[in-house]
Amino acid sequence: MKLKTLIYIFTVTLVFFFGIFIFSSLATARDAFSRNQLNLQKVNQLYELTQTFQASLLSHRLKKFSLISDYITRDRISNAEENLRRSMQSLISAPEEEDNDDPMTEKARSLFDKTAMVVYQLIRNDNLEISAAGRDIHSQLNINSASYINELNNLYFMYAYDTTFSDTHSYLFIESIRVNNRMDLTLTELVDQIVDLKRNASDRKHTYLKAIELIGVLDSLRARLVFIISTEPSYSSVDITRVRRLIDMLSKEHMLKFAAFLTDSLDEPTESELDNYYAYSLQLRQLSSEFIEDSFAQEKQNLKQKIYASQAQLYGMISLSWLLALFIIMPVLIFASKITAWLTLTNKNIIKLSRGDLSIQPDATMVTGELLAISNAINQLRLDQIEKRQLEADKQTLIDELLNSSFIDPLTNIYNRRKFFNECSQIPLQRYPLVFCLIDIDNFKQLNDRYGHDVGDQALIAFSHTLTTVLGEDAVYCRYGGEEFAIVAPSASSQEALQRIDHLRTQTELLRIGTSRGGEIGFTISCGIANIISYATINLAIKQADEALYFSKKSGKNRVSFYQNDGFVFLQTR
Numbered sequence: 009m010k011l012k013t014l015i016y017i018f019t020v021t022l023v024f025f026f027g028i029f030i031f032s033s034l035a036t037a038r039d040a041f042s043r044n045q046l047n048l049q050k051v052n053q054l055y056e057l058t059q060t061f062q063a064s065l066l067s068h069r070l071k072k073f074s075l076i077s078d079y080i081t082r083d084r085i086s087n088a089e090e091n092l093r094r095s096m097q098s099l100i101s102a103p104e105e106e107d108n109d110d111p112m113t114e115k116a117r118s119l120f121d122k123t124a125m126v127v128y129q130l131i132r133n134d135n136l137e138i139s140a141a142g143r144d145i146h147s148q149l150n151i152n153s154a155s156y157i158n159e160l161n162n163l164y165f166m167y168a169y170d171t172t173f174s175d176t177h178s179y180l181f182i183e184s185i186r187v188n189n190r191m192d193l194t195l196t197e198l199v200d201q202i203v204d205l206k207r208n209a210s211d212r213k214h215t216y217l218k219a220i221e222l223i224g225v226l227d228s229l230r231a232r233l234v235f236i237i238s239t240e241p242s243y244s245s246v247d248i249t250r251v252r253r254l255i256d257m258l259s260k261e262h263m264l265k266f267a268a269f270l271t272d273s274l275d276e277p278t279e280s281e282l283d284n285y286y287a288y289s290l291q292l293r294q295l296s297s298e299f300i301e302d303s304f305a306q307e308k309q310n311l312k313q314k315i316y317a318s319q320a321q322l323y324g325m326i327s328l329s330w331l332l333a334l335f336i337i338m339p340v341l342i343f344a345s346k347i348t349a350w351l352t353l354t355n356k357n358i359i360k361l362s363r364g365d366l367s368i369q370p371d372a373t374m375v376t377g378e379l380l381a382i383s384n385a386i387n388q389l390r391l392d393q394i395e396k397r398q399l400e401a402d403k404q405t406l407i408d409e410l411l412n413s414s415f416i417d418p419l420t421n422i423y424n425r426r427k428f429f430n431e432c433s434q435i436p437l438q439r440y441p442l443v444f445c446l447i448d449i450d451n452f453k454q455l456n457d458r459y460g461h462d463v464g465d466q467a468l469i470a471f472s473h474t475l476t477t478v479l480g481e482d483a484v485y486c487r488y489g490g491e492e493f494a495i496v497a498p499s500a501s502s503q504e505a506l507q508r509i510d511h512l513r514t515q516t517e518l519l520r521i522g523t524s525r526g527g528e529i530g531f532t533i534s535c536g537i538a539n540i541i542s543y544a545t546i547n548l549a550i551k552q553a554d555e556a557l558y559f560s561k562k563s564g565k566n567r568v569s570f571y572q573n574d575g576f577v578f579l580q581t582r
C-alpha cells in the first residue's frame with residue numbers, strides 16, 4: 009500500500025473519530041445547558057412560592073395579632089395583604105411563560121393554582137375574623153385558619169421536598185427554605201397561642217404548654233442553623249454575619265426571656281409586653297427571610313455560572329464543528345474548483361485544436377491519474393499536429409523545389425525550353441509584335457574538345473549571366489538546348505532589335521573564362537532574329553530565326569542577322 013493511501017486512511021479515521029467526539033460533546037453540552045436553565049427556572053419558582061408562603065403567614069399573623077394589640081395598624085395589614093397578592097400574582101403567571109407540554113411545568117402549575125386558592129381562602133377567613141361579625145364566631149374561624157395554614161404548608165412542603173422539583177437545588181438553598189418554613193410556621197402558631205392566652209381564659213394552661221413546645225422548636229432551629237453554616241464552606245463571610253444575628257436571636261437567653269413572657273401572659277400581660285414579643289417575632293422573620301435571600305442569590309449565581317460554562321462549551325463545540333466541516337469541505341471545494349478549471353482549459357484546448365490552433369496551454373492543475381491521462385492525450389494530439397504540419401511544410405518545399413527544377417535549367421539557372429514556351433504563351437496579344445531570337449555559341453565543340461567540358465560549362469554559365477544582365481525585365485529567354493539560347497523581346501523596329509542583340513553579342517565577346525592550364529579564353533555567339541506577331545505563329549518565327557542564325561553562321565559567325573521576307577538584314581554599323 010502506498011504511503012499516500014495510508015495518510016488518506018489515517019486522516020479520514022482521525023476526522024471520523026474527531027467528529028464523533030465533537031458530536032457527543034455537543035450533545036452533552038446542550039443537555040447541561042438546558043438542564044441548568046431548567047434548574048434556574050425551578051429555583052425561581054421555589055423562591056416565588058416561598059415568598060407567597062411567607063407573605064401569607066405574615067398577613068395572617070398581623071391580622072391575628074391585631075385582635076389583641078393596637079400595635080398592628082390597619083395600614084400595616086393592608087400593606088401585607090397587598091404584598092401577598094403581588095407575590096401570588098407572579099406565582100400564578102410564572103409557569104404560563106413556559107412550555108405547556110413539559111409535565112414538570114404542568115405539575116407545578118396545578119400546585120401553584122391550588123396554593124393560590126388556599127391563600128385566597130385564608131385571606132377571606134382572616135378578614136372575617138378581624139371583622140366585627142367574625143369576632144362572635146372566632147373560635148370556629150380560628151380552626152378554619154389553622155386548617156388553611158396546614159394545607160398551605162402541605163402544598164409548600166410538597167413542592168420543596170418533592171424530588172421532581174427540588175433535587176437540583178443545592179443543600180444550602182433547600183435548607184434555608186426548610187428552616188424558614190419551620191420558622192414561619194412556629195412563629196405563626198406562637199402568635200395563635202399568645203392570642204388564645206389573651207382571649208381564651210378557660211384553657212390558658214393548655215395553650216401555655218403548646219407555646220412552650222413551640223419555643224423548643226425555635227431552639228432546635230438554632231442548632232440546625234449552626235450546623236448548616238459550619239458544613240457549607242461556600243457561604244461567604246458577609247452572609248455568615250447575617251446568619252449569626254439570626255442564631256443570636258434564637259439564643260438560650262432569648263428563649264428563656266420568651267418563656268418568662270409566656271408565664272407572665274398567664275396573668276394578663278401588658279400591651280407593651282405583647283408588642284415587644286411581636287417586634288421580636290418580626291425581627292426573627294426578617295432575619296430568616298434574609299437568610300433565604302442570600303442563599304437564593306448564591307444559588308442563582310451558581311446556576312448562572314453553570315449556564316455560562318455549559319454555554320461556552322456549547323459554543324466551543326459549535327465552533328469546532330464548523331472547523332471540522334471546513335476541514336472536510338475545503339479540500340472538496342478546492343478539488344471541485346480544480347476540476348472546473350481543468351474542464352474549462354481542456355474545453356478551450358480541444359476547440360483550439362479542432363480549429364487548427366496549436367497554441368494550447370499545457371495543463372498543470374490536474375490531480376487525478378485519469379484526468380492527467382486525458383490532458384496528456386490532448387497534448388500528444390497537439391504534438392502530432394505540429395509534426396504533421398512540419399511534414400506538410402517539408403512536402404511543400406519539396407514540391408516547390410521539384411516544380412522549380414522542372415522549369416529551371418540546372419546548369420545555367422535560367423528558364424529551360426518548356427518554361428520558355430509556357431511563359432511566351434502567357435504574353436497578352438496586345439504586346440505583339442515582338443521579336444524572336446535564336447543564339448548559338450560559335451565553335452563550342454572545339455572549345456569543349458580543347459579545354460574540357462568544365463570550361464564549356466563555365467562558358468554556358470557566363471553567357472547565361474550576361475543574358476540576364478543585358479536583357480531587361482520585358483524579355484523572356486531560356487537555354488534552348490545544348491549551347492543554344494532563345495529570346496522573345498519587344499522591339500520598335502528591326503533595326504532596334506538588331507542593335508539590342510548585337511549589344512549582347514559584343515558583351516559576350518568581352519567575357520573571359522579561366523582554363524585549367526591557367527590561361528583565359530573568350531568565345532563568340534551567332535544570332536538569328538525574326539518577327540513574331542502572335543504566340544500562334546511561334547513555330548514560323550522559330551523557323552525564320554533559325555534560318556537567320558544559319559545565315560549568320562554561314563556568313564562567318566559572331567554576327568546577328570534579321571530574317572526579312574526579301575532577305576536577311578545585318579546591322580548597318582557592321
Ligand SMILES: Nc1nc2c(ncn2[C@@H]2O[C@H](COP(=O)(O)OP(=O)(O)OP(=O)(O)O)[C@@H](O)[C@H]2O)c(=O)[nH]1
Pocket residue numbers: 448449450451452453454456460461462463464465468489490491561
Ligand atoms: N561542355 C558542354 N558541352 C555541350 C553541352 N551541350 C552540348 N555541348 C556540346 O556542344 C557541341 C555542339 O557542337 P556542334 O553542334 O557541332 O557545333 P559547333 O562546334 O558549335 O560548331 P558551330 O555551330 O558550327 O559553330 C557538342 O560537341 C556538344 O557535345 C553542355 O551542356 N556542356
